[in-house]
Amino acid sequence: MGALNEGRFNVELENGVTLGGCIELGLEREPETVAIEDAVKVLLQGLGEDINREGLRKTPLRVAKALREGTRDMWTVGLLSCLSLLLKVKTLSSVMLFYEGTRKLMGEVFFRLQREKVKDIVQGALFPEAGLESGIGYAGGAGGLVVVRDLDLFSYCESCLLPFLVKCHIGTVSSQQGVAVVLQCSHIHFPSFESAFLESNHHGWAKVLVSSGSGVFANEKADIWGNFLSLLKFRAINVEKIHLRDSADKCWCPSQTTSKIGPANSGMTSAVVSILRSLGEDPSRKELIGTPTRFVKWLMNFKNSNLEMKLNGIHLYTEAVNPIGKSLLQSIVHFHGFKLQVQERLTRQIAETASSLLGGDVMVVVEAHHTCMVSRGIEKFGSNTATVAVLGRFSTDQTARAKFLQTIPNSTTAVG
């Protein structure tokens, strides 16, 4: 079912401790976990944060757990999710083809499972479906196309260390030993605080669609590819609009195209190098060389002292603009967003700032997809959170509240 299994479950109940990254009490920590915690403390201090304040006290451990657990069995579980369906009728070689295909596509840091391990894992699960071996005809299990769609996974970007979401689609033709993989990857944008003010439209996700095929799928012009993509297309995936690529080349990570914002703090960069090492990675591997710097630069967007400076900037700007404009509201949202935040506090702060500018009656609804709901071991991909803050008249006037809520358009999922 999830992050808990029997042995650990019992241990946890006895100690009042659970995993999933959210609750930790008194368990002895492994040295790698402690090393990551220490590194995260360095990063938080580099951001000008008080690591002892209530909301941050357990953050280093949460981050360490999330990284270690997420990178440990992410691919095992992801693979097995797919395999549990494929295995009913497939041979080991199709499974290995799928594995190699996804590995080729995912230019990501934490691909731990070795080929031989995967082989061991899946070997015992295979059983032949009658008709498969004979390969007669082209119907159903005896040779037809099987497509498993919409498997939600996540991974960490090799280039910037941020998590990204993956929707995975697999096509197989067992009798002819072919496997096709299409991954829809969604990566958060990589704006600097400055660009948040300059570009009004950096919300949403950087997306890339990559594909890989082997066996009968080796040639992307083959008819079988057309059939496979047809079956994805009527799942609302417009494959024609998005260029299919046979590997996720580096530039798809938005960090690669973002303008530089000065050299990174070397203490913080060393801390990220230490994190990579604690995760069993070689930080000198060529794909990882710029990663600590990029991650630190991204993180520095959220530096506390920057915010104080910007706050003055906003206030000056505010006084010059009246009535309040859409771009000012955007600025308020970005301003409060560029902190280490909690959604409830963010909502309240937006309301309070807007109220101080508008003079009282404010209602704010914030809708958010929390990546931590995915990457912190919980994997609730579709879940999302709405928070409401009301001030002035909206505090007492239910009709006004109801009217405002009705004006909000149907929200669509952020990743699709």
Next chain:
Amino acid sequence: MGALNEGRFNVELENGVTLGGCIELGLEREPETVAIEDAVKVLLQGLGEDINREGLRKTPLRVAKALREGTRDMWTVGLLSCLSLLLKVKTLSSVMLFYEGTRKLMGEVFFRLQREKVKDIVQGALFPEAGLESGIGYAGGAGGLVVVRDLDLFSYCESCLLPFLVKCHIGTVSSQQGVAVVLQCSHIHFPSFESAFLESNHHGWAKVLVSSGSGVFANEKADIWGNFLSLLKFRAINVEKIHLRDSADKCWCPSQTTSKIGPANSGMTSAVVSILRSLGEDPSRKELIGTPTRFVKWLMNFKNSNLEMKLNGIHLYTEAVNPIGKSLLQSIVHFHGFKLQVQERLTRQIAETASSLLGGDVMVVVEAHHTCMVSRGIEKFGSNTATVAVLGRFSTDQTARAKFLQTIPNSTTAVG
């Protein structure tokens, strides 16, 4: 990330064994698991199946694992999924209110966690968000409404033992100690083989929407309920159309309204009683008294000997009807569906039967949501599988295949 954690992960790699219910080699099994396996063998034999045939050999163990793992930590994980968001700003009492609310709503078998255990689990995870305690105003974290939406869970129906899917939405107002829970439950229909022929429209799901509230949500007429439901409504949940109920009363399970199909095999019924006992349940608990009989009756729809009889029925029917009609195609689908099946084989069998009636050129696409992708520990709620079978001209004519695929409408998710 999922079903695997560190200790177990290592063990598994060493032994070539994984969990998730799909791969099992040589691990010693607990007595409860063995007891369920034995009971499942009785059920399979009652269905006229050869328990030693390749596709069924590991089924008893898979079922045992799925039931034990699914019922063990389902609620822990489900709760923690929700809590990981709630916990950021909530107090223990809101969490307990949520727990009691969902427990009240879910009339289901396997609710294992005791109140005190939940308390232990969440206690260490709470930290106050500044402004919460003072309760000043009604903005954001200091008192505003927080709604966590679209948490996917599953459970087992107390009345018939089949798994059902749950979309869970939670509203809280921390400063005022209120919690609201809305569950959208989707249960498969409970048709008999006969009704599959009589009713053309039994596809889809039996749905029920239930709600519970406490604290400021205790009164369903309160303004705060209106705001909460507004925030669900613009997530495409039409709460007005569905009657909100404050508990899942018995009759929502379709098994309660299905016509009787004779007394159940007593050996099979005893086997189900044994399964309940192995899961730590008391089969004499009043909600469970009819469950084994209902489950066995449902299972007997899939009895092998029934199918042979029906096959003759179809063939006779077929000769009388020409050209092949929609209802006959439906009958073919139902006929092949009412077996212990594998999707690929089902697709092929439909194609072959249709081909024998139509004389050659047939293309079949089957789309399916596999409940086992949810209940067998993988929790890929959105995933689905398409299979294709082609015979005759469709085997060689790519244009014909492409044309057919284009005629298939965009599929929508089965549960929504």
